[in-house]
Amino acid sequence: MRVFCEILASLVGYEFDDLDWQAxxxxxxxxxxxxxxxxxxxxxxxxxxxxxxxxARAVGGTEVSVKVYGAADDALRAQVELACDVAASYDISRA
Structure with missing residues (x-):
């Protein structure tokens, strides 16, 4: 989830840091x-x-669902959709 947040932040020019991740x-x-x-x-x-x-987490599961809102142009919308598709293809667990 952190990498996903960092990718989205990067797309809009926001520096996602440790405090953001803690939040x-x-x-x-x-x-x-x-x-x-x-x-x-x-x-x-x-x-x-x-x-x-x-x-938001799935109750009783490990999945996280996401929604992304904002005034995005077609290019940004496509990048966000790609990031969502890539993230959905991974099963990430704590080591």
Whole structure:
């Protein structure tokens, strides 16, 4: 999830650092992907465009669902979709 956040941040020119990651880690703890009000909001405020990343964990599972909002042009939209597709193809667990 951290790499995914870093990729999205990079796309908009936002420096995603350790403090951002700590906020996402803590924010994900009480999320529930089946309840919209329990998704975590993570703003990625770039120089020109900003994205609002909303991740949520599957209750009882290890999967994380994500939604990405923002005023993106076609190129950025395609890059975000590619990042989502690539991330969805990996099963990442703690060592």
């Amino acid at each position: 996402v880690e803590v924010g994900l703890v009480d999320t529930d992907d089946e309840r919209e009000e329990r998704w975590y909001g993570c703003p990625l405020i770039g120089a020109v465009v900003s994205l609002d990343l909303k991740p």
